[in-house]
Structures are given as structure tokens and as C-alpha cells.
Amino acid sequence: xxxxxxxxxxxxxxxxxxxxxxxxxxxxxxxxxxxxxxxxxxxxxxxxxxxxxxxxxxxxxxxxxxxxxxxxxxxxxxxxxxxxxxxxxxxxxxxxxxxxxxxxxxxxxxxxxxxxxxxxxxxxxxxxxxxxxxxxxxxxxxxxxxxxxxxxxxxxxxxxxxxxxxxxxxxxxxxxxxxxxxxxxxxxxxxxxxxxxxxxxxxxxxxxxxxxxxxxxxxxxxxxxxxxxxxxxxxxxxxxxxxxxxxxxxxxxxxxxxxxxxxxxxxxxxxxxxxxxxxxxxxxxxxxxxxxxxxxxxxxxxxxxxxxxxxxxxxxxxxxxxxxxxxxxxxxxxxxxxxxxxxxxxxxxxxxxxxxxxxxxxxxxxxxxxxxxxxxxxxxxxxxxxxxxxxxxxxxxxxx
Amino acid sequence: xxxxxxxxxxxxxxxxxxxxxxxxxxxxxxxxxxxxxxxxxxxxxxxxxxxxxxxxxxxxxxxxxxxxxxxxxxxxxxxxxxxxxxxxxxxxxxxxxxxxxxxxxxxxxxxxxxxxxxxxxxxxxxxxxxxxxxxxxxxxxxxxxxxxxxxxxxxxxxxxxxxxxxxxxxxxxxxxxxxxxxxxxxxxxxxxxxxxxxxxxxxxxxxxxxxxxxxxxxxxxxxxxx
Numbered sequence: 001x002x003x004x005x006x007x008x009x010x011x012x013x014x015x016x017x018x019x020x021x022x023x024x025x026x027x028x029x030x031x032x033x034x035x036x037x038x039x040x041x042x043x044x045x046x047x048x049x050x051x052x053x054x055x056x057x058x059x060x061x062x063x064x065x066x067x068x069x070x071x072x073x074x075x076x077x078x079x080x081x082x083x084x085x086x087x088x089x090x091x092x093x094x095x096x097x098x099x100x101x102x103x104x105x106x107x108x109x110x111x112x113x114x115x116x117x118x119x120x121x122x123x124x125x126x127x128x129x130x131x132x133x134x135x136x137x138x139x140x141x142x143x144x145x146x147x148x149x150x151x152x153x154x155x156x157x158x159x160x161x162x163x164x165x166x167x168x169x170x171x172x173x174x175x176x177x178x179x180x181x182x183x184x185x186x187x188x189x190x191x192x193x194x195x196x197x198x199x200x201x202x203x204x205x206x207x208x209x210x211x212x213x214x215x216x217x218x219x220x221x222x223x224x225x226x227x228x229x230x231x232x233x234x235x236x237x238x239x240x241x242x243x244x245x246x247x248x249x250x251x252x253x254x255x256x257x258x259x260x261x262x263x264x265x266x267x268x269x270x271x272x273x274x275x276x277x278x279x280x281x282x283x284x285x286x287x288x289x290x291x292x293x294x295x296x297x298x299x300x301x302x303x304x305x306x307x308x309x310x311x312x313x314x315x316x317x318x319x320x321x322x323x324x325x326x327x328x329x330x331x332x333x334x335x336x337x338x339x340x341x342x343x344x345x346x347x348x349x350x351x352x353x354x355x356x357x358x359x360x361x362x363x364x365x366x367x368x369x370x371x372x373x374x375x376x377x378x379x380x381x382x383x384x385x386x387x388x389x390x391x392x393x394x395x396x397x398x399x400x
Numbered sequence: 401x402x403x404x405x406x407x408x409x410x411x412x413x414x415x416x417x418x419x420x421x422x423x424x425x426x427x428x429x430x431x432x433x434x435x436x437x438x439x440x441x442x443x444x445x446x447x448x449x450x451x452x453x454x455x456x457x458x459x460x461x462x463x464x465x466x467x468x469x470x471x472x473x474x475x476x477x478x479x480x481x482x483x484x485x486x487x488x489x490x491x492x493x494x495x496x497x498x499x500x501x502x503x504x505x506x507x508x509x510x511x512x513x514x515x516x517x518x519x520x521x522x523x524x525x526x527x528x529x530x531x532x533x534x535x536x537x538x539x540x541x542x543x544x545x546x547x548x549x550x551x552x553x554x555x556x557x558x559x560x561x562x563x564x565x566x567x568x569x570x571x572x573x574x575x576x577x578x579x580x581x582x583x584x585x586x587x588x589x590x591x592x593x594x595x596x597x598x599x600x601x602x603x604x605x606x607x608x609x610x611x612x613x614x615x616x617x618x619x620x621x622x623x624x625x626x
Contacts, residue, residue, distance in 0.1 A: 011493075014495045019495060308487075310478075310508065312508075395447060395452055
């Protein structure tokens with residue numbers, strides 16, 4: 001058994017070493033490109049998920065969202081609820097938000113978008129919007145006549161934002177009129193402009209809770225409370241924990257709050273990925289099959305001679321299988337190198353999606369899965385032609 | 401020992417009787433030449449004796465083993481351990497050097513590296529290729545390639561060396577050197593050799609000449625040796 005493998009390896013290595021270098025290089029390159037194709041799309045899908053999660057947690061929703069119980073428009077007794085939630089181990093911040101649809105007016109232009117009322121210090125403990133000010137400053141607790149605006153909503157002079165709400169050129173220090181849903185209109189000085197690259201956030205604006213409560217006639221009430229946890233990815237556990245503390249309001253993870261948008265997107269991506277993977281693997285099967293088929297047909301006589309001098313056909317088949325394994329292994333290694341290059345490039349120059357910049361997220365499982373499937377199909381595609389020729393009658397093979 | 405061998409091929413609707421009942425006994429140390437016209441069945445007989453083909457009927461016994469009763473795997477092992485084969489067109493593995501071609505079967509037998517290298521090099525020196533061991537097939541002349549094939553056939557000390565027109569592709573000078581080599585191996589090593597040939601001048605090398613005619617032994621002549 002061992003000597004058989006030793007002979008197979010010997011024949012395989014000599015064939016690789018002294019066979020056609022061009023064919024070998026071309027086959028390895030094709031396998032490498034198939035590997036890149038197998039890994040690239042899942043890495044982008046993972047990147048989209050990571051981007052969505054990060055953007056949602058950092059700028060839009062926090063890890064969890066507490067919402068008014070069914071039938072209520074607002075959460076009452078916000079201070080008490082905040083204190084209750086913040087005492088739960090692992091909760092690092094809470095930020096009550098009042099949400100209202102508003103229309104903004106600036107120099108004869110208007111745009112409708114979401115206006116949030118926030119407590120600046122609380123908001124800093126949950127989201128990172130304050131770190132993404134591109135001009136001016138974040139809100140302070142005492143601000144009543146100030147507003148901060150997302151970069152898309154602020155817009156650029158003379159540039160329409162492709163259907164997104166835009167005031168086309170609001171800058172820090174400008175005055176913007178805001179019409180509230182209850183008919184009240186206020187004029188605010190733009191204190192800052194932020195850009196998070198999350199389009200849902202960059203089309204919104206923020207004033208203080210103090211100001212918005214006064215306009216809407218609210219008292220210690222909020223449309224939602226965002227909750228930040230110490231660790232990402234354990235939202236379900238924290239949700240159970242919060243509910244166990246007797247919170248009566250609805251508690252949603254950021255994924256639940258997004259209404260399955262990401263799941264739907266991932267499902268669509270996965271269908272595309274499955275098709276792409278299938279096509280790639282079929283190409284791998286065809287390429288390896290053709291290479292080994294031509295190789296064995298050209299060496300039909302040699303295979304017959306090997307059998308005639310007493311080499312078992314399994315040794316001959318295994319020598320071709322080992323060649324395929326070598327080609328696949330080197331192809332996968334080259335593919336990993338190429339993929340690293342593509343990943344490095346896309347990390348430096350990320351793809352920009354509506355949810356934010358997407359960096360390829362190459363998961364070890366995707367690499368292992370790709371290597372495994374490549375080896376699987378290559379083995380089958382290499383074994384079959386070698387087996388077909390090697391089992392041929394000796395004299396028929398020798399006569400060619 | 402071959403007894404009453406027949407071999408019938410079906411070519412379309414026509415049956416071709418390549419061997420029609422051949423019985424032959426080859427003693428240890430004999431150099432037997434199988435001769436005959438084209439189509440007389442000499443290659444078929446050699447293929448059956450070499451376990452490369454199966455007869456339609458009859459029996460073949462080598463070293464007391466009924467080789468026709470062996471499974472395919474056992475036949476392969478038998479070829480590896482007991483038989484050496486020299487083909488008309490050398491049949492070397494082009495990607496291997498002369499030395500590698502020779503030690504390949506020893507590798508299959510599980511010999512140690514030192515053992516198979518030493519033995520293969522020794523045989524290559526014996527066939528006059530001591531200085532060509534690291535050359536590949538494309539770097540060797542026809543005669544040198546056939547010497548490598550002979551060395552490969554001998555490396556495992558086979559019971560019988562079977563040669564199918566080994567000089568067919570060689571000029572007369574080279575053919576003579578190959579036949580001299582066979583004769584020397586036969587004498588020095590007491591190597592049993594069965595060789596197919598159609599050249600009359602080869603007869604002087606054989607101990608016994610078996611001439612086939614229409615699938616039957618037409619003539620059997622003892623010559624060089626008693």
C-alpha cells in the first residue's frame with residue numbers, strides 16, 4: 001500500500017517536473033481564478049452584512065431598540081426606564097430618541113426627512129455620529145436653537161442627490177426652517193454637519209430632546225430608546241435579559257428593527273453566489289477533466305506499458321489523482337495570493353453601497369469551503385478519465 | 401509450460417484463429433526463438449506467455465503456477481515479480497531517466513532506495529550504459545533505449561525474459577550488439593529468454609527455434625545449445 005503510494009507520487013512528480021510547463025501553469029492559473037471567484041463573492045456578501053451591522057449599530061439603531069408597547073405612540077417615563085436598563089450588566093449606554101417626519105426649508109428649497117430629538121450625552125454613549133462631524137460641532141445639552149444635519153440632506157450647491165432629500169448647499173451657521181408634523185415651524189442655526197455614509201442617517205437631522213419635547217408637547221417621553229451593549233453579536237441574549245428585568249415595552253434587536261431587509265438582501269446575494277459557485281465548479285470540473293483526459297489519452301500506450309511491466313492500475317490512477325491534487329493545491333495557494341491582492345485593493349478602495357463602504361470580509365470558512373469543493377470536484381474530474389484509460393485492456397492500450 | 405493453446409479473435413463476423421493448439425515447454429536457462437511469417441501467431445503466443453493476453457483455451461504454467469487461474473491483480477504481481485518484457489519499440493517512460501526507468505519496478509516491489517539504485521546502476525553498467533544513467537529517452541540512441549528496456553526487464557531477476565522483436569527498429573550493427581547482450585545474459589546469468597524474431601540471422605543466437613505456421617508449431621529445432 002505504502003510502496004504503491006510512493007510509486008504513484010514518484011510518477012506524478014516526474015510528470016509534473018518534466019511534463020509541459022505551459023499546460024501546468026495554465027491549469028494552475030485557471031484553478032486559481034476559479035478559487036478567487038469562489039471566495040470573492042461570499043467575501044463581498046459578508047462585507048455587506050458586516051457593513052450593515054456596523055453602520056446600524058454605530059449610527060442608526062444601536063444594538064437594541066426599545067419601542068412603545070402596541071397602541072402607544074411614545075414610551076412614557078423614559079428616565080426611569082433608562083435607569084432600569086442601564087443597571088443591566090453589559091449595557092453600556094442608552095439613548096432616548098423622539099422621531100418625527102419634518103420638512104426643511106432653505107433658500108426656497110425644501111426637503112422632507114426624519115428629524116430626531118436626542119439627548120446629546122446619551123446619544124454619544126450609544127452612536128458614533130458625534131465622531132463623524134465633517135463641519136461644525138455636535139449638539140450640546142443646552143442647545144435649543146441648533147440643528148445638526150446629515151451630509152446628504154445638507155447637500156451641495158447645485159447638486160441634486162438623485163432623489164434623496166437634499167437642501168443643496170446648507171452650511172454651518174446657516175438658518176434652516178423646520179416644519180413639524182403638528183404644524184409648528186421653528187428656525188434653527190446649523191451647528192454641524194455629519195457624514196456617516198449610511199444613507200438613512202445622512203438624510204436625517206437632529207435637534208435636542210429638550211427642544212423637540214417643547215415643540216411637540218412631550219414630557220419625559222420618547223419614540224424609542226437605543227441600547228448599546230458591550231459586545232456585538234449577542235443581541236438576542238441581551239434582549240432576553242432586558243425583558244427579564246420587567247421592561248414592558250417592545251424590545252427589538254437591530255436586525256429585527258430593520259425589518260428583514262438584510263436577510264432579504266443576503267438571500268438574494270446567496271442565490272447569485274450559488275449560481276456563481278455552481279458555474280465556477282463546473283468550469284473546474286471541465287478544465288481538470290479535459291487536462292487529465294488529454295493527458296491520459298496521449299499516454300494511453302505508456303499506461304499500457306506500465307501495466308505490462310507489472311505496475312498495478314490503481315498506482316497509475318493514483319499518479320494522475322496526485323497530479324490533480326498538486327495542481328489544485330498550488331492553484332488554491334495562488335488563488336489565496338490573488339484573493340489577498342484583491343482584498344487589499346478593495347480594503348484601500350472599498351466598494352460604496354447605499355449602507356456604507358463595503359470591505360471584503362474573507363471568512364476562514366469560505367476559504368475552507370472553496371478549497372474543499374475545489375479538491376472534491378478536481379478529484380472526481382481527475383479520477384474518471386484516469387480510471388477509464390487505466391482499466392483498458394493492456395494490449396489495446398499498448399497498440400494505442 | 402504451455403499446453404494446447406488456442407486463441408480466436410472475433411473481427412466483425414469473422415473468426416481469426418491466431419493459435420490453433422500450441423504446446424511448448426521452456427526449460428530454465430533456455431534461449432528460445434519464436435519465428436514465423438507475419439500472422440503466424442508468434443506475437444500472440446508471446447503475449448499469452450507474458451500474461452498480457454488470455455488464450456481461448458489451453459493452459460500456461462510458469463514455475464509451477466497455473467497463471468491463467470490468477471486474478472487480474474495477481475497476474476499484475478506475477479508480471480512484476482517473475483517476468484521481464486522487452487518491447488519492439490523500447491517502451492520507455494519518456495519523463496524518466498534511464499536509471500529511473502530501470503528502478504521503477506523495484507520501487508513498486510518496495511525495495512529500499514539504496515538497494516534499488518545500486519541494483520539498477522549495476523544492471524545498466526552490465527548492459528553498457530554506465531555513463532548514460534541520467535539521460536532521458538530523448539537523449540538516447542535506439543540501441544541505448546533498447547538496452548535500458550532490457551535492463552528494466554532484468555532488474556527484478558525474472559524467471560523468463562520475453563522479447564517481442566527487440567531488434568525490429570534497430571540497424572544490423574545495433575541489433576547484433578543487443579543479441580550479443582541477450583546471449584551473454586543467457587550464458588552468464590542462466591537467464592531464460594523467449595524471443596520473437598523474423599530475421600534468419602538471429603537463429604544463431606537461439607538454443608531452440610520454434611517456428612509457427614498458421615497458429616501451429618510447424619518446426620522445432622535445437623541449435624546452439626544441447
